[in-house]
Amino acid sequence: MQSIARRFAALLCCAVALAIPPAGNAAADDSDPPPPPAQTGGTAPIAATAGTGLTAVSSIDLSKLGTPSVATVDLTTESSDLWARMRQGFAMRDLSMDLVTDRQIWYLARPGALRNTLERGRKYLYFIVEELEKRGMPTELALLPMVESAYNPMAYSPARASGLWQFIPSTGKDFSLDQNWWVDERRDIVASTNAALTYLQALYEMHGDWHLALASYNWGENAVARAVAKNKAAGLPTEFAYLSMPQETRYYVPKLQALKNIIANPQLFGITLPPIPNEPYFVSIGTRGGMDLHTAAQLAEMPMKDFLELNPSFNRPVIPGESDHHVIVPKDKAGTFVTNLENHDRPLLSWKTYTVERGERVEQIAARFGISPTKLREVNGLAPRMRPGPGYTLLVPSGDAVAMAESAPVLAPKLSFASQAPAPAPRLGKQPRGGSTARHSSKASHASKSAGAKAGAHHNKHRK
Structure with a gap:
């Protein structure tokens, strides 16, 4: 054929x-x-x-x-x-x-x-x-x-x-x-x-x-x-x-x-192109404080798969709260997201940080917080044989959120930061009710960045 x-x-x-x-x-x-x-x-x-x-x-x-x-x-x-x-x-x-x-x-x-x-x-x-x-x-x-x-x-x-x-x-x-x-x-x-x-x-x-x-x-x-x-x-x-x-x-x-x-x-x-309207597909919505990606997808009333296709940069199942982060949603979902966030009366985070103590193993920490060792490793980007040392910071389930934690998406299985011991302590921050700023523009906004003056060699394996 x-x-x-x-x-x-x-x-x-x-x-x-x-x-x-x-x-x-x-x-x-x-x-x-x-x-x-x-x-x-x-x-x-x-x-x-x-x-x-x-x-x-x-x-x-x-x-x-x-x-x-x-x-x-x-x-x-x-x-x-x-x-x-x-x-x-x-x-x-x-x-x-x-x-x-x-x-x-x-x-x-x-x-x-x-x-x-x-x-x-x-x-x-x-x-x-x-x-x-x-x-x-x-x-x-x-x-x-x-x-x-x-x-x-x-x-x-x-x-x-x-x-x-x-x-x-x-x-x-x-x-x-x-x-x-x-x-x-x-x-x-x-x-x-x-x-x-x-x-x-x-x-x-x-x-x-x-x-x-x-x-x-x-x-x-x-x-x-x-x-x-x-x-x-x-x-x-x-x-x-x-x-x-x-x-x-x-x-x-x-x-x-x-x-x-x-x-x-x-x-x-002999090709039929999929129709694409000449109008913005997505908008960017600013958030204040931390939020689960799972929760963000629910607020936008989107399947997790579709949400991650617009927000693929997160390595963890959490939007951290210590800096200016945005979520991207389809333009027709922006109002839904903002309204649902303003009316949301439950915790937006099901994770907290935990610092590894001397002699602790991943299996012990997982048992303490009621999560499987496999999921704990996946969420934290740890390879099966890696053992985080004292002072390393892990994400662990918060309170009664174990069930949601077990269903958290695995975002970056190829990335591991366990070699960076101790890891910088992440701060999730707190999310006040109604904590968002929506930007209904024709294109997504993003935190302003300098693109850099130099154009270094790119990604090719033949780079010299």
Whole structure:
């Protein structure tokens, strides 16, 4: 079945490519001829040209397939469809090379995975497109999380990259993304998006080319700069397609171009995009004091799974109370959340902190508070064999909240802070009734942060 699907996708891609002459969008200069082929440590990339006929799949030369052009849109009208708005902002020069067609075939041969990714992204796309437009950046960059994480905010790579935009810990710190016992803002939808766009802006200013900026985001700006300098010294073209680079980066930019082509002309590829209204999906609501995530989801009258998709940055089942934290809820749930919080007359916290004493084991502490050792370890990010030392702070159930504690979600099973002995004592704070401030804005607000001046090397395992 996979072979049949791939052959069908190949035929469809070829038919589309041959039917539409290659043409860039408003930002491309069609009058400039493509640079001549050159050897760059391997087979030289070949610029795509329009084909003249449809042949059998097995005999098609992918290098001769054209790139679909962006559909014509009326820039004087505001569309009610976010996809149409995104197409209006497509501004990157189109990349024409055989790997683009290869990636189109790859995506179209997996329609279920593509559909699931687009469906996950519908919660975040409006906010990202809005932020891109505010910065004057090409809106096809809103598709980059599809390449990075398939729009899964909990994605975690072997290189320890995390979140929609896949920041590694060091680059996250460079861009002021908090990573501590309570939260990991690399997974925060708002904070990580602002950091990623700032980083991409810096990379573009460095290279003056979006393809090189994207390659730098994946491989590291210093590695790309060295590759450019090497080609320049050898008298070779310095565009993305002519640089010698790792295979992962070689495929990285063509993936984004392939997705751009599919979104630009979905009907020609036989794809139906999930409808996304051109309006905010979520808003941010400020909280004062601590609160269980489970309680917050109940106040918003949302399933926990849906709540965590908008609030994936918390490492613990608690919103800590010692600093300015926000919860993000769908726009149509904001009023419900605020009203339910004002009328809530029960404790908002079912957890408290406990400092480990000398000689105490996790099993003893769990028995004292009536919780299973497995759940106590999960909630506190402790590996099965880890033993927290004296002075380490744990979250334990408060009062009669054991049942709720046992059902608490496991948020960050890959993260453990037991090596940080003793852990900084977390303060949960107290939550007064009606303690919230709602921000019903067109986009979520977030605590103001400096994005950092330097654009350190990103998350790629080939980083040098």
